[in-house]
Amino acid sequence: MNKLREGGIDTAAATAAAPQSLAAGRALPQAGTGTLGKAISVLDIVASAEEPMRFTDILAISDQPRGTLHRQLSNLVEEGLLSINRDHSYSLGLRLLKFAAKAWAGNQFRTIAEPHLKTLHEHTGETVHLGVLRGTEVIYLDKVESRQAVRMYSQIGNASPVFCTGVGKAALSVLPDDTLHKVVASINFRRFTDHTLVTPEQLMADIEAIRASGNSYDREEHELGIRCVAAPLYSKDLSFVAGVSVTGPAYRVSMEMLESWAEMVRKTALEIMDDMRTRLGPRT
Amino acid sequence: MNKLREGGIDTAAATAAAPQSLAAGRALPQAGTGTLGKAISVLDIVASAEEPMRFTDILAISDQPRGTLHRQLSNLVEEGLLSINRDHSYSLGLRLLKFAAKAWAGNQFRTIAEPHLKTLHEHTGETVHLGVLRGTEVIYLDKVESRQAVRMYSQIGNASPVFCTGVGKAALSVLPDDTLHKVVASINFRRFTDHTLVTPEQLMADIEAIRASGNSYDREEHELGIRCVAAPLYSKDLSFVAGVSVTGPAYRVSMEMLESWAEMVRKTALEIMDDMRTRLGPRT
DNA sequence: ATATCGAGTTCCACTATTTGGAACACAATT
């Protein structure tokens, strides 16, 4: 099997099937590619826990035998991907920070999108997000807001569920049906607010509407008092699928206002895509 | 060998000997622990390149055979740790962002230090940094400054050389001699400015001064026009060694001002250590 | 003191995965 050539729709499908740790829910340990996959799967277990986990806790979730798990943890620690606390609990290692800083700074997509996000922010005055689809999660790549009081890491890199975020639903809307069905089938629906869409049917209906209009909305589905409009963004071959959104507090931003921004958000998405095509080669 | 029990000085030693990618300089590929180590080593090669590298470029640096390297890259891509661009070049994957966001948010040390950093910033009005020692690099964990205009990721997670940063030299000063010599021996000295210390002798002399006073200074050694005072910070068993610093532009911050802040910086470091001892158990 | 229990660690014969040389595709160049 050719693994590197998983371009196009296959990538999206593979991504959807990739090991996932539901942002809110139980982590489903799922072995990945060989030895590395198993190690990363252990890392993921530690990452998706709220509190640092101890050996036995991890043992219970990963279905690895004691000896094996112990060695995997040792290796992870030795590589700096995990660190072990005095009380034998594990936390993610600092080496990850270094990698992530490079990953972020070097991300071509983000670099290209950045000025467009700023423009969109200037026109709307509200917070602008850029997030990419990864399995059943959206990973936020960038954020532009006026008051930079909130710390960057509190948002960037964060993973949120696809089914209840504007960016997530926008991204889903551009997937071809077969891929979409696979992704939707693997979503772990969870109610966050009274407005959360909690069944595949509700989500699919919304996605149809998004496909028709080109915009998705988060109607306080993830967090009470928070609304957004978003538009999808993708490479021609769907090797990546993302979304831009304008988010604001419900008391200040009415649905009508969001609707009035919808076209601008779509336009921003198109402009970013144009820029990518011209700067990363015409076949993008 | 017991890998998990590498507490105390051994950890520092192990860290010093760990695979490293010099922040500025050539990456020295160095195989790590088994299969995982090799994979991470490949990741590191990609991470320490300025531009995305293509297969052959990586092949030249990693001394792995073609077939092997190809599979390693495939696995890394499949795990989302690496992503492959259209032109067959590799960049770091977005999954790393998710891991790092958790690593940062969950870092106990950082959480405890944060309020102290803020206080220090309020007293001095200049930028405060918190960085930890990792091999011959310092990884910045946090940053407090007035104008949050600069984006977070541009600094946090960044790795800088130990030998020409205040935080780095402060951290080195608390290592026991044998460990210190090992670390210094593996430093790749490189001149950044006219003031950079470029020989082990110069560095060791400075470290003696730091040991005597309890403060290190960066006298425009890393970047022209930038100065700082720092103080070391460490756990009793040296399982981690770090530093706090106050940094400012030379035109505004004279050496005299830095000296007047020196005691306050030391005090901040002590307070953070106290806090850690009380909150993470007395043996810390 | 001594026994008991739980948590973490180590050991080593067995086995599955990784290895790496060489052959194979594919594209761009000559």
Added chain:
DNA sequence: AATTGTGTTCCAAATAGTGGAACTCGATAT
């Protein structure tokens, strides 16, 4: 059409990972 450079695939041999069971250590109970 031939050549060169790059990336990809294959498979027997070698290596590294596996996992059950035994062991150590510390805390709690007797």
